[in-house]
Amino acid sequence: MRQPNDWRLMGQERYLQEVTLVHRQYRPANPDNDHDHCAFCKVKFMEADGSDTLSKGYSTPDGYYWVCENYFRDFVDMFEWEVVSEI
Ligand SMILES: [Zn+2]
Numbered sequence: 283m284r285q286p287n288d289w290r291l292m293g294q295e296r297y298l299q300e301v302t303l304v305h306r307q308y309r310p311a312n313p314d315n316d317h318d319h320c321a322f323c324k325v326k327f328m329e330a331d332g333s334d335t336l337s338k339g340y341s342t343p344d345g346y347y348w349v350c351e352n353y354f355r356d357f358v359d360m361f362e363w364e365v366v367s368e369i
Contacts, residue, residue, distance in 0.1 A: 290353075294321050298347060298361055303340040303354070306368035311345035322353040338369065 298321060308327040310316060317328045320339070327348050328335040340349045340363075349357075358365075 290322050290356075295361065298342075298349070298363075300362045300364075301342055302364045302366060303349065304343055304366050304368055305338075305340050307338050308336065308341075308348070309345065318348045320350040320353060321347050322357070323350060325350050340365070 308318070308329055310318065310329075317326050317335070318341075319326055320336075326335045327337070327339055327350075329337060331337045336350055339351060340354045341347060354363075357363075
């Protein structure tokens with residue numbers, strides 16, 4: 283459960299409060315990049331499935347910020363995300 287002064291919050295509300303998140307397969311926003319990290323826990327997203335990477339999650343429509351499923355569930359109420367699904 284999260285607390286009001288959750289240690290996992292490090293300013294994400296500045297760019298993730300009340301944004302739309304797209305539930306989708308991971309693909310890099312920048313073609314020079316092959317991975318991104320969750321904005322909260324830093325788990326790695328990659329297109330290929332791996333033992334310690336994720337191949338799908340939630341991202342801002344521009345694909346710039348990614349949130350994993352666990353943190354999505356924990357913070358969806360607080361951040362008031364609007365969710366659209368591509369999957
Ligand atoms: Zn995460």
